[in-house]
Amino acid sequence: MRWQSLHSRLRALFRRRRFEADLTEELSSHIELQTRKYISEGLDAQQAYRRARIAFGAMEEARESCRQVNRWRLLEAVLRNAGQGFRSLAKNPVFALIAVLILSVAIGANVAAFSTIDALLLRPLPVPKPTQLVEIVSRDKHDKPGSLFSTALEPLSHNKSFSGVCGVATHYDAIEIGGTLRKLGSAGFSGDCFQTLAIPIERGRALSPSDDHLGAEHVAVITDALWRSQFGGREDALGQPIRIGSTDYTIVGVTAPPFTGLLLGFPEPIMIPLLQQFDLLPNGSPRTSYYVNVLARLAPGVSESQAAASVLVERRRLLELSVPQHYSPAGKNYYVSLGLTISSAASGLDYFLRHRFSQPLYAVFGLCGAMLLMACLNLSSLSLARSLRRRQEVGIRLALGATLSHVVCILFVENLLLVIAGTVAGILGGLAVARLILARAGAMFGNFYLDVGIDLRVLLFVLASITAGVCVFLLASLWQAKRLAASDALKQSGRGVLAQNTAAQKVLLSVQIALTLALIAGSALFNTSLTNTYNIDFGVKPQHVWTALLTAQPGGYRNPLYWKRTAVPYYRGLLDEIETLPGVTSASLSTNIPFFRSGYQADISVVEGGEMERVSQARVIGVSNGYFTTLGARLVAGQDFPRPSLATDEPGVIISRSLVHQISPQRSALGLHIRVGTQPDLQHLRITGISNDMDTSLADLNDTTPFLVFLDFWQHSDLQAYPALLIKTRTSNLDVAAIRRIVARQGYEFVERFSPLTSEIDNALIENRFLAYLSAVFGCLALVMAAIGLFGLLSYQVANRTAEIGIRMALGARQREIHWLILGQTFKLILAGVLAGIVLTFGLEKVLRNLLFGITLGNPGVLFFSTLVLLCTAFVAATIPMWRATHVNPIEALRSE
Numbered sequence: 001m002r003w004q005s006l007h008s009r010l011r012a013l014f015r016r017r018r019f020e021a022d023l024t025e026e027l028s029s030h031i032e033l034q035t036r037k038y039i040s041e042g043l044d045a046q047q048a049y050r051r052a053r054i055a056f057g058a059m060e061e062a063r064e065s066c067r068q069v070n071r072w073r074l075l076e077a078v079l080r081n082a083g084q085g086f087r088s089l090a091k092n093p094v095f096a097l098i099a100v101l102i103l104s105v106a107i108g109a110n111v112a113a114f115s116t117i118d119a120l121l122l123r124p125l126p127v128p129k130p131t132q133l134v135e136i137v138s139r140d141k142h143d144k145p146g147s148l149f150s151t152a153l154e155p156l157s158h159n160k161s162f163s164g165v166c167g168v169a170t171h172y173d174a175i176e177i178g179g180t181l182r183k184l185g186s187a188g189f190s191g192d193c194f195q196t197l198a199i200p201i202e203r204g205r206a207l208s209p210s211d212d213h214l215g216a217e218h219v220a221v222i223t224d225a226l227w228r229s230q231f232g233g234r235e236d237a238l239g240q241p242i243r244i245g246s247t248d249y250t251i252v253g254v255t256a257p258p259f260t261g262l263l264l265g266f267p268e269p270i271m272i273p274l275l276q277q278f279d280l281l282p283n284g285s286p287r288t289s290y291y292v293n294v295l296a297r298l299a300p301g302v303s304e305s306q307a308a309a310s311v312l313v314e315r316r317r318l319l320e321l322s323v324p325q326h327y328s329p330a331g332k333n334y335y336v337s338l339g340l341t342i343s344s345a346a347s348g349l350d351y352f353l354r355h356r357f358s359q360p361l362y363a364v365f366g367l368c369g370a371m372l373l374m375a376c377l378n379l380s381s382l383s384l385a386r387s388l389r390r391r392q393e394v395g396i397r398l399a400l401g402a403t404l405s406h407v408v409c410i411l412f413v414e415n416l417l418l419v420i421a422g423t424v425a426g427i428l429g430g431l432a433v434a435r436l437i438l439a440r441a442g443a444m445f446g447n448f449y450l451d452v453g454i455d456l457r458v459l460l461f462v463l464a465s466i467t468a469g470v471c472v473f474l475l476a477s478l479w480q481a482k483r484l485a486a487s488d489a490l491k492q493s494g495r496g497v498l499a500q501n502t503a504a505q506k507v508l509l510s511v512q513i514a515l516t517l518a519l520i521a522g523s524a525l526f527n528t529s530l531t532n533t534y535n536i537d538f539g540v541k542p543q544h545v546w547t548a549l550l551t552a553q554p555g556g557y558r559n560p561l562y563w564k565r566t567a568v569p570y571y572r573g574l575l576d577e578i579e580t581l582p583g584v585t586s587a588s589l590s591t592n593i594p595f596f597r598s599g600y601q602a603d604i605s606v607v608e609g610g611e612m613e614r615v616s617q618a619r620v621i622g623v624s625n626g627y628f629t630t631l632g633a634r635l636v637a638g639q640d641f642p643r644p645s646l647a648t649d650e651p652g653v654i655i656s657r658s659l660v661h662q663i664s665p666q667r668s669a670l671g672l673h674i675r676v677g678t679q680p681d682l683q684h685l686r687i688t689g690i691s692n693d694m695d696t697s698l699a700d701l702n703d704t705t706p707f708l709v710f711l712d713f714w715q716h717s718d719l720q721a722y723p724a725l726l727i728k729t730r731t732s733n734l735d736v737a738a739i740r741r742i743v744a745r746q747g748y749e750f751v752e753r754f755s756p757l758t759s760e761i762d763n764a765l766i767e768n769r770f771l772a773y774l775s776a777v778f779g780c781l782a783l784v785m786a787a788i789g790l791f792g793l794l795s796y797q798v799a800n801r802t803a804e805i806g807i808r809m810a811l812g813a814r815q816r817e818i819h820w821l822i823l824g825q826t827f828k829l830i831l832a833g834v835l836a837g838i839v840l841t842f843g844l845e846k847v848l849r850n851l852l853f854g855i856t857l858g859n860p861g862v863l864f865f866s867t868l869v870l871l872c873t874a875f876v877a878a879t880i881p882m883w884r885a886t887h888v889n890p891i892e893a894l895r896s897e
Contacts, residue, residue, distance in 0.1 A: 031056055085414035096418065098788065099379055103422025104429060105781060106375035107465050109368040111430030114461045115452040116437070117361050120265075121354060122457055124346045126258050128198045129297075134304060135345040136294040136311060138338040142617060144601065146338070147291040150274060152322035153190055156294065159314070161307040163299045164196030167274060167292030168349070170263050172447060174750070175270065176243035176554045178230050183551065183752060185266050185447055186244060188274040188290065194221075196297050197262075203227075204238045204253030212273040219273070220249040224257040226269035242270060246555035249276075258451075262295075264350040265450050289324055293349055308342040315340045331678035360767040363851055367519065367778050372465065374515050378785045381508045382792050383415070423466050427454075441766075506829060509789050513833025513870065516782040518840045520866040523772075523779035525852055528862065530772040532854030533701060533765055539694025540594065541632025542757035546734050547593045548725040548743075549752045556748040557721060567720035570748060571713075572644050575624070577742050578727065581735060586728045588630045589713050591622035593724040595760040598697030602677035604655075604709060606663050607684065616662050618655075618707035619697065620676060622719035627710070628691060630728045631757075638670050638689030644714040651681070651715045652688035656708035660690055676709055681716065698764045701853045725751075732756075771851060783869070787877040790826065822882045823875075830874050834867055841866075 031052050038048035056062070089096040124130035136156070138146045148167075156165045169188040174181060191209030193199070199206065202224055211219055220242050222230075231237035242249045249272055261268030274290060298307055311318070316336065323335045397407055434452040441448055557563045571589060578587045592599045599621040625641040628634065636657055653674065660669045669687050676682040693705040700706070713719050725743075727734060740751050762769065808818065841863070855862070 027056075027059065027062055082413050082417065084410060085417050088414055089417065095382065099382070099418045100421045100425065102375045102378060102785060102788075103419060104425035106368075106372040107423050107426030107462075108428075108430035108433065109426075109778070110365075110372050110465055111427050111458070111462065112434040112437070113361065113365040113368045115431060115434050115458050116450075117365060118455070118457050118461075119450045119452050120361065121347070121358060123455070125197075125262070125348050127200070130346040131344070132298045133197065133345040134296050134298060134307060134342050135349070136296060137341050137343060139341055140334075140338060142601075145341075148294050149289045149322045149324060149335075150190065150292045151289045151324070152294065152318055153292070155314075155318050155321050156296065156311075157192075159307075159310055161299055161302045161310045162296040164192060165294065165296045166190045166193035166196040167290075167294055168193060168262055169274060169277065169290050169292045170266075170268055170349070171277070172266070173244055174551050174554055174556075174752075177226075178240065180230070181554065183447060184226075184270060185261065185263065185268040186270040186272060187261060187263070187268040188277040188292075189271050190274045190292070193271075193295075197295065198297075199259055200256035202254045202256040203235075204251070206253055207271060207273055212275050214275055216273065216276070218247055218249045218276055219252045221253040221255060221271045222251055223255050223260050223267070223269040225260055225267070227254045243554045244270070244272070245552070245557070246559065247276070260449075262293075262348045264348050265353050265445070265448050267447070267449050289322075295345055295349075304342060304344065311340050311342060328678060328680045328683075330675075330683070331680070334678045357767060359850065360771055363771060363848065364774055366847070367522070367775060370515050370519060371778055371781065372468065374512055374782055374785055376468065377508045377512045377515075378789050379418075381512070381789045419466055423462065427462060437770075509786075509829055510833040510836065512786055512789055513830060514836035514840055516779075516786040517834055517837025517866055517870055518844065519775070519782040520779045520869055521837075521841045521862055522844070522848065523775035524862045524865055525848070525855055525859070526768075526772040526775045528855050528859075529852045530765070530768050533768055534761075536695070536701070538696065538761075539633055539692050540696065540757075542594075542761060544729045544732055545631060545757040546727045546729065546754060547596070547757055547760060548727070548739065548754050549593060550723055550725055550743065550749045551752040552722065552749055553747065563721070564717045566748075567717065568644050568714060570746060571624070571720065571723070574725075574743065574746065575626075578725070578739060581738055583729045583731060583733065583735070584727055585730055586626050586630045588626040588726050589624040589723045590627060590726060591713070591719050591723060592696075593755075593760060594631065594696035594726075594757060595698060595764040596755075597724075598699055602682075602709070603675075604659065604663065604707070605675050607673050607675050616659065616707055618659055618709045620709045620711060622711045622713045622716060622723075623654075624713040627726065630726045631694075631696075632728075633694050634692045635689050636692055638687070640689060641712045641714065651685050652712055653685040654689035654691055654710040655687060656691050656693050656705070658693045658705040659707040659709070662707060674709075676711070682711070685711075698761075726757075768853075783873045786870070787873050790829070790874055790877040791880065818882070822878055826874050826878045827871075830871060834870065837866075838863060 031049070034052035034055060035045070035048045038051050039045060043051065053059075125133070127133075136148065138148050140146065150167045150169075153165055153167050156162070159165070167190040171186050171188070172183065173186060175184045175186065176182075177184075189207055189212075191207065191212030194201070194206035194208075201221075204221070207219065207221055210216065222237075222242075227233060227237055231240070237254070238251055240251050242251060249270075255271075274292065277290065296307075298304065318340070319336045319338060323332050327335065431452060431454075438448075438450050438452060441450075575587050575589065578584060599619045601617055602620050604616050604618045623641070625643055628640060635654070638654070641652060641654070653676070655669065655674070663669070663674070664672060669690060672687050673684050674687060676685060691708070691710065694708070695703075695706055697706065711719065713723070725739075727739070734754075736754050739754075743749055743751050808821075849856075
């Protein structure tokens with residue numbers, strides 16, 4: 001019965017003509033049967049039919065009764081109002097197009113920003129109960145986070161606060177898979193990682209503790225994404241080989257989607273046992289421990305703070321048990337002095353993305369929120385203006401018996417159509433923009449991938465945006481509908497309605513102008529800050545300098561003992577051959593690409609006569625001879641590192657001038673010896689040179705003279721792997737193909753990426769450029785919307801004050817006086833909005849202070865420029881209404897009134 005009723009209602013709703021025909025036929029059959037009955041009783045056909053119609057009752061009343069049985073009243077009313085809404089909008093396509101465009105831009109910007117924030121900051125790992133996962137992090141005396149040795153996993157596993165503990169070490173290597181060489185991320189998992197993290201397996205098996213020991217079979221688990229992209233989803237992928245470095249691994253399992261790895265933004269499609277990553281230490285002995293990210297799952301009923309307290313209690317014992325035996329005494333003391341903290345790992349591991357981009361993203365999200373508010377205010381103002389032309393239509397509806405709720409419903413559905421159209425276009429455009437931005441980030445960072453799409457959080461945000469848009473957009477229309485009475489609406493002048501409307505429009509427009517001024521000022525600040533950043537003296541000359549990142553081919557470094565004997569002659573020959581290329585003036589090697597990777601931090605101290613003085617922390621970079629010449633930097637004292645054939649027995653070091661002033665302000669630093677960190681071979685380094693101050697990391701724009709220590713690339717074998725090649729040319733052109741051939745011909749490495757050094761500076765400032773460009777776009781859009789709102793208000797005021805203007809002109813008013821009449825109203829609105837905007841701009845100082853460089857929000861030049869731009873925009877918006885006002889014919893104006 002229910003299915004028959006549903007079918008009948010659907011047929012009545014969507015097949016109206018067929019339903020009406022069937023209804024007419026059914027009712028006629030009832031009358032016909034009754035007529036036959038009366039004929040059988042002796043009446044003639046005409047009398048029988050008349051009596052049957054009388055007995056049946058009113059035909060139309062019976063029709064309506066049948067319709068009510070098969071009707072969804074609310075749905076029919078919505079569809080009917082939607083049809084009216086479509087027809088009403090079709091009569092005013094310009095208004096509809098402007099409304100949809102404004103909403104789609106505002107909602108699209110918010111969707112793009114929020115979907116990126118969701119993927120970067122909010123999205124949890126696709127594993128069961130991710131909120132139970134925590135990361136145990138070490139912290140030095142400067143509160144900088146670090147990793148722990150894998151030997152800490154065993155004592156941590158006895159902690160009752162955790163139901164499981166595991167370690168993860170991530171790498172980025174050239175991997176040969178399916179006969180194809182690819183640069184992919186890989187992760188070393190301790191044996192119980194799959195069990196602790198509850199990573200689901202789709203095919204095959206997971207890694208187990210029996211796999212994670214020396215001498216075990218080399219096995220690997222890959223992600224579903226790699227399985228489908230590399231093997232086409234074939235079942236025979238299990239058992240296929242993968243070559244990482246010089247070691248072959250066999251695929252034994254495939255993880256279930258959507259798991260792509262633990263590291264945010266950098267997928268690790270290959271997981272191997274932790275102790276099988278490398279076989280030998282540099283001295284040739286088996287490697288038994290690694291620096292790892294320690295992950296744990298909280299035991300049932302244990303909070304994060306309780307777990308942190310339990311770890312803090314046993315901190316020293318844990319560190320003493322896990323410190324490697326081959327560490328020097330200084331290294332052991334440093335390791336044992338580390339602090340331990342616990343943080344949530346529900347969203348996985350992150351090395352720098354959240355720290356670097358969270359604040360700029362939230363700033364952009366705030367700009368997008370302001371854009372959405374402005375869009376709603378703008379459309380509310382336009383809707384109020386439009387309602388002036390529709391007051392007679394509404395009045396006629398009310399006069400003909402339509403209820404106020406019916407009028408409100410029509411307005412609601414009509415505006416809902418605009419919101420839905422703008423939302424759909426905004427979602428599609430917003431996701432496309434977010435993917436475009438992340439694709440640009442992928443080109444900058446290399447193996448970067450962050451999926452943005454529709455999930456529950458994005459859907460809830462879109463729903464909230466729609467609700468906000470509907471509520472604010474409809475508020476003016478609903479308010480106006482309640483105040484439109486049939487008697488007032490049918491009058492020609494409608495002065496009361498006009499006064500109420502224009503007053504509401506003025507308030508909305510003033511708020512919009514205040515937001516516009518704040519956005520323009522913010523845009524000017526961000527762009528000035530970006531200009532100031534590019535004007536920084538980096539201490540180098542990046543023009544005509546190229547960078548190339550060298551990566552080992554599979555098996556290219558062989559084993560540590562072999563590579564230690566081969567590296568120096570290989571790199572020396574490589575530089576010599578590159579320097580012979582036409583147009584190349586110099587070439588050098590570095591452990592870091594300037595402005596891309598900044599080196600590691602270490603404590604620096606002067607050691608003379610066994611006494612340690614002035615401990616400071618500096619950034620440590622390994623460089624070869626010619627580094628400073630290639631970058632256009634200077635040595636202010638001492639000399640460059642010697643060529644490898646001339647290397648001395650005593651290792652030398654070059655430090656920056658700012659570090660000299662810190663560690664040796666009273667005497668010459670040349671010839672002194674310093675300690676660098678705790679590594680044994682860096683405890684007695686002789687200062688042979690002093691460089692000018694230079695900033696090749698841009699980690700802190702307010703400190704452009706960071707402390708730098710340059711180690712001799714040729715004298716430290718642990719630096720001689722995965723280096724950056726720096727090349728200086730006479731012009732902006734470089735024979736990239738020739739360099740790739742030279743590197744590949746040696747059989748050890750290949751060039752992963754080429755980039756001009758100027759591009760690296762652009763990439764290093766990507767968040768600053770991102771804020772500057774987006775704020776400029778939003779500022780322009782805000783100006784356009786403010787101009788539209790002001791134009792609409794002035795146009796409707798001129799149209800409704802035609803008679804007044806005609807009288808003024810008939811009494812001798814000149815065009816200039818009419819112009820000032822319009823401009824006076826305009827600048828009164830602008831003045832109120834500007835004053836509120838200045839207050840709002842100063843209120844944003846605490847939020848934006850950390851995002852600006854070399855300028856403050858109270859800068860009078862910025863406020864003057866922003867106000868001037870707003871005034872010019874207002875003048876342009878008022879031009880057409882002024883022209884219309886001065887071309888009013890007084891006689892026609894008075895006749896129409």
